[in-house]
Amino acid sequence: MPFSSRSYVSRYIPSNRFPVGLRWLLIANVAISVLDFILRASSVDVFLRSFALVPSQVVHSFAIWQLVTYMFLHAGIGHLLWNMLALWLFGIELERTWGTARFLRFYFLCGICAGLTVVAAAYMFGGVNASTVGSSGAVYGVLVAYAVVFPDQTVLFGFLIPMKSKYFVMIIGGIVFLQSYMAVAGAPGTGIAVMAHLGGLVAGYLILRGRRLHVNARQPLETAYRNWKMQRAKRKFEVYLRKQGSQRNRRIH
Numbered sequence: 001m002p003f004s005s006r007s008y009v010s011r012y013i014p015s016n017r018f019p020v021g022l023r024w025l026l027i028a029n030v031a032i033s034v035l036d037f038i039l040r041a042s043s044v045d046v047f048l049r050s051f052a053l054v055p056s057q058v059v060h061s062f063a064i065w066q067l068v069t070y071m072f073l074h075a076g077i078g079h080l081l082w083n084m085l086a087l088w089l090f091g092i093e094l095e096r097t098w099g100t101a102r103f104l105r106f107y108f109l110c111g112i113c114a115g116l117t118v119v120a121a122a123y124m125f126g127g128v129n130a131s132t133v134g135s136s137g138a139v140y141g142v143l144v145a146y147a148v149v150f151p152d153q154t155v156l157f158g159f160l161i162p163m164k165s166k167y168f169v170m171i172i173g174g175i176v177f178l179q180s181y182m183a184v185a186g187a188p189g190t191g192i193a194v195m196a197h198l199g200g201l202v203a204g205y206l207i208l209r210g211r212r213l214h215v216n217a218r219q220p221l222e223t224a225y226r227n228w229k230m231q232r233a234k235r236k237f238e239v240y241l242r243k244q245g246s247q248r249n250r251r252i253h
Contacts (some may be wrong), residue, residue: 017096018092019091019092019095019096019100019103020100021095021100021101021103021104021107022087022088022091022092022095022103025087025091025104025107026084026087026088028072029071029072029074029080029083029084029087029135030080030084032048032072032073033072033073033074033080035048036048036049036073036074037076037077048073049073049131051065051066051069051070051072051073052066052069052070052073052131052132052133053066053067053069053070053115053118053119053131053132053133054066054128054129054130054131054132055118055119055122055123055127055128055129055130056122056128056129058115058119059119059123059128066115067111067112067115067116068108068111068112068115070115070132070133070134071108071111071115071134071135071137071138072135073133073134074133074134074135075133075134079134079136083134083135083136083139086139086142086143087135087138087139087142090139090142090143090145090146091103091107091142091146093146093149093150094106094142094145094146094149097149106141106142106145106204106207107138107141107142108138109141109203109207110137110138110140110141110142110200110203110204110207111135111137111138111141111200113137113141113199113200113202113203114136114137114138114140114141114195114196114197114199114200114203115132115137115196115199116199117137117195117196117198117199117200117202117203118132118137118192118193118195118196118199121184121192121195122192124184125184125192126192127192130192130193132192132193132196133193134193134196136196136197136200137196137197137199137200137203138200139200140172140176140197140200140201140204141200141201141203141204141207142204143169143172143201143204144169144173144200144201144204144205144208145204145208146165146169147165147166147168147169148205148208148209149208150165151164151165151166152164152165152166153165155168157171172201173201176194176197176198176201177198179191179194179197180194180195180197180198183195
């Protein structure tokens with residue numbers, strides 16, 4: 001069987017219809033990050049770096065725009081390339097399925113939730129003045145969405161081992177949880193940016209499955225309430241029948 005005809009490489013084949021939202025996300029991330037790398041140690045770069053996510057500035061200076069702008073800055077070329085590669089591989093089919101508006105809404109919502117997770121973790125475990133950059137949180141949300149929408153699609157783990165996307169994301173999720181635990185269990189305030197990965201994963205899952213989880217959690221309560229009302233009505237009816245029977249007996253005697 002030719003390599004290009006296998007199911008797990010079908011999404012790597014270029015398409016004439018490149019989604020608009022994904023295209024502009026890639027262009028914006030690459031352009032801003034490259035500009036940041038070129039202008040390192042200059043006054044312009046200092047201005048750009050002020051858009052990184054710093055928990056103390058978000059809370060005390062109300063720099064809430066950092067919850068969005070930090071996603072367009074990256075710590076290095078490798079950081080940028082891996083994020084953009086993952087965004088392209090897993091985001092292209094999602095945007096084709098959902099449409100541009102829903103895809104972009106989901107992407108930014110995951111990124112913002114990832115940023116809020118970093119802020120909360122910084123105040124709980126230390127590192128309120130540490131800066132966080134990168135679109136990893138939003139990309140991890142896209143990764144979860146891909147596994148939810150296409151659970152049986154085969155992907156290459158490590159570009160070598162084919163497996164279903166749902167199992168791939170389970171493995172990645174386990175790694176992220178372990179990294180997050182090591183970040184908060186280690187020296188206070190170090191590696192707190194890793195919490196963005198966990199925040200993006202959890203946010204992506206809850207956004208897609210939150211309504212179903214809410215229904216599943218509410219359904220037993222509603223069933224128990226209906227059963228309680230039925231039992232209550234049954235007891236009232238039995239009391240009513242006993243009263244009617246006693247009155248009938250008094251009339252007879």
